[in-house]
Amino acid sequence: MSAFSVLVEVTLRPGIADPQGATIERALPALGFAGVRGVTVGKAIRLTIDADSADAARAQADELCRRFLTNPVIEDAVITVG
Template identity: 50%
Template sequence: MKAKITITLKDGVLDPQGKAIERALKGLGFDGVFDVRQGKEIELKLDETDEAAARAKAEEMCRKLLANPVMENYAIEITA
């Protein structure tokens, strides 16, 4: 199965990269852009056939390494 893990900064955590992107977008003439936040996406394949088992494994990976709960949230999407 495939797991797509989206990691985003928690609300209230300063995101200078998002701010720089926002400034660049405004510089290009995109008015009305605000609250730009940059995250990351990790894709991986798992040799699991059961969706619940794959999700549990991805959860554990997020907790142990992929995300830092001090500053980040994560969302997991499992597909065949």
């Protein structure tokens, strides 16, 4: 058993309104930031998982995402085991 640090990045699926990202993007020019675009705001969930291998940790994180960390209708998840 080793402890694996896992990052789950939850983003809104394409086509789903992202008012937080849109508000940040709209504010940028007035604050002097040119050349910044495509702003999206999602969730960064960090976990420590005790598992036998990195693959087992990833499988458990994937199951967690499908069961209750994300809403698959409107959200995507990217799992990074590091």
